[in-house]
Amino acid sequence: MSAAHPTVVHSARVVVPMTAPPIADGAVAVRDGRILHVGDRSWVVDQLDGQPFTERRWRGALLPGLVNAHSHLQYTGMAGVGQRQYQGFEDWAAAFNVDYALPHDWRAEASAGAEASLLAGVTSIADIVTDIEAATVLGSYGLGGITYWEVMDQENQAWQEHGRAQVLDELARIPTTPGAGLSPHAPYSLDVAPLLELPDIVRQRGLRLHLHLGEAAFEGERTALGPVPGLEGVDGVGPAGGGHSADWHLANVPSFRAMRALGFGASATAFVDRLGVLGPDCHIAHGVYVTAADRALLRARGTAVALCPRSNAVIGLDPPPVADYLREGSPIAIGTDSLSSSPSLDPMADVTALHRIARSQGYGHRDLHERLLAAATLGGAHAMGLAVGPDRTGHLAVGARADLAVFDVDARTVPDALAELVEDGAGRAVATVVRGVVRATDGIVHPTVLDARSASAPVPELAAGPVDAPTPVPAPVRAPDPDPVRPQEER
Ligand SMILES: [Zn+2]
Numbered sequence: 375m376s377a378a379h380p381t382v383v384h385s386a387r388v389v390v391p392m393t394a395p396p397i398a399d400g401a402v403a404v405r406d407g408r409i410l411h412v413g414d415r416s417w418v419v420d421q422l423d424g425q426p427f428t429e430r431r432w433r434g435a436l437l438p439g440l441v442n443a444h445s446h447l448q449y450t451g452m453a454g455v456g457q458r459q460y461q462g463f464e465d466w467a468a469a470f471n472v473d474y475a476l477p478h479d480w481r482a483e484a485s486a487g488a489e490a491s492l493l494a495g496v497t498s499i500a501d502i503v504t505d506i507e508a509a510t511v512l513g514s515y516g517l518g519g520i521t522y523w524e525v526m527d528q529e530n531q532a533w534q535e536h537g538r539a540q541v542l543d544e545l546a547r548i549p550t551t552p553g554a555g556l557s558p559h560a561p562y563s564l565d566v567a568p569l570l571e572l573p574d575i576v577r578q579r580g581l582r583l584h585l586h587l588g589e590a591a592f593e594g595e596r597t598a599l600g601p602v603p604g605l606e607g608v609d610g611v612g613p614a615g616g617g618h619s620a621d622w623h624l625a626n627v628p629s630f631r632a633m634r635a636l637g638f639g640a641s642a643t644a645f646v647d648r649l650g651v652l653g654p655d656c657h658i659a660h661g662v663y664v665t666a667a668d669r670a671l672l673r674a675r676g677t678a679v680a681l682c683p684r685s686n687a688v689i690g691l692d693p694p695p696v697a698d699y700l701r702e703g704s705p706i707a708i709g710t711d712s713l714s715s716s717p718s719l720d721p722m723a724d725v726t727a728l729h730r731i732a733r734s735q736g737y738g739h740r741d742l743h744e745r746l747l748a749a750a751t752l753g754g755a756h757a758m759g760l761a762v763g764p765d766r767t768g769h770l771a772v773g774a775r776a777d778l779a780v781f782d783v784d785a786r787t788v789p790d791a792l793a794e795l796v797e798d799g800a801g802r803a804v805a806t807v808v809r810g811v812v813r814a815t816d817g818i819v820h821p822t823v824l825d826a827r828s829a830s831a832p833v834p835e836l837a838a839g840p841v842d843a844p845t846p847v848p849a850p851v852r853a854p855d856p857d858p859v860r861p862q863e864e865r
Contacts, residue, residue, distance in 0.1 A: 381427040386436035388791040391770035392752040404776040407809035432780040439497025439777035441754025443680035444659040444709025447487030448480040448508035452714035463590040466689040484508035488515040492814040494720040495779030495803030526559035528568040555582035561642040583656035593642035594663030643668035657757035678705035678757035683727040685711035697735035707757040722799035743792040776810035
């Protein structure tokens with residue numbers, strides 16, 4: 375429009391908006407870090423009505439930036455743990471604890487994680503932080519998402535005496551840019567009092583909640599023992615005859631572990647639900663050991679689940695019931711988890727793993743490719759409450775943040791491109807755009823640029839030249855451009 379507000383048209387052979395059907399030879403016009411138009415390339419250009427713009431013609435497929443809905447960037451230096459194979463949760467936790475106790479530069483290791491994420495096409499992250507030095511990384515890399523301060527190992531008495539005050543103090547130090555939240559670690563690592571109060575602390579401030587749930591096998595529902603010994607009138611077995619042990623809350627149990635020790639078989643999901651943890655402002659990670667009733671509970675509460683299948687495999691857990699989540703219409707997202715339990719921070723590798731798992735679980739619908747790509751973008755934004763509102767992301771639509779990712783795929787049709795992305799998309803991100811600023815191209819992370827006007831300045835070269843030979847577009851305007859508002863040539 376003007377030199378102060380340049381328009382950039384990002385075009386590609388395939389554009390996948392997520393909230394509209396995929397577009398062959400599509401484009402996204404961007405101004406001031408937001409999406410101005412999305413559609414057929416020729417239509418988008420027409421909409422600009424002769425206004426000057428710069429075009430970046432990308433090879434492959436253009437998607438919303440990926441949303442990694444569960445990670446711990448500060449553990450990026452713990453890849454030595456994540457590259458081994460474990461026999462289950464406790465086996466992995468022992469190895470994790472040994473490495474965690476070693477000296478770490480959490481800030482530097484989290485920064486390495488942020489760079490790896492940008493190189494993988496990720497623009498927003500649900501980042502769980504356990505050491506305060508790592509808390510500023512999303513903001514300093516210009517990434518979107520939420521920094522969740524992790525709370526664990528809090529017993530009831532310690533929580534009352536000093537735990538609550540300590541968490542309030544720590545929460546005040548978590549930057550609110552891009553967003554802040556709390557992560558009660560898991561139902562088995564926190565007693566009832568902190569599990570009851572942490573959601574209130576978050577909700578009083580309008581922040582977000584995220585926890586590990588149904589990750590370890592012992593969180594799954596158990597058949598209860600029957601009447602609870604020593605507790606008059608309290609039955610460990612539910613009335614429906616399903617062994618659901620609905621009455622545990624009448625026994626005034628101090629923790630999940632204590633509930634199980636008393637003979638109640640309630641799942642961890644049912645347990646935290648009774649404490650009021652779940653809700654649309656909360657999303658969970660893993661959701662592996664969940665029954666159909668647990669999944670229905672999550673849906674009823676509006677709680678999305680971030681599936682992390684490669685992490686589950688490294689730890690030696692079962693694969694998540696992705697086919698059930700899909701058939702039942704549960705809101706799903708995708709997370710890599712951290713390098714302490716996963717081979718990489720590339721969510722597309724988890725997309726591929728979920729595709730394989732869904733097929734092996736009998737999911738045969740033709741929508742699988744589109745739904746898994748949606749989970750890695752729009753689903754992650756939805757899980758964190760970022761899919762709506764003035765700063766919305768995860769989809770390509772007018773007014774949304776211009777968070778884009780380009781993947782180098784060879785396929786020439788939309789269905790083939792989606793299949794290639796889902797079944798073999800890891801390592802293919804060639805460009806990552808955050809708020810309209812090109813932040814990574816071809817394996818190189820570009821410095822944070824806060825001024826959108828100089829957005830293209832640090833980018834040495836476009837990722838791809840005029841590679842789409844059959845596409846009738848003029849040669850791309852390369853960045854850095856001496857005149858960022860040079861008019862597009864007519865055809
Ligand atoms: Zn995790």
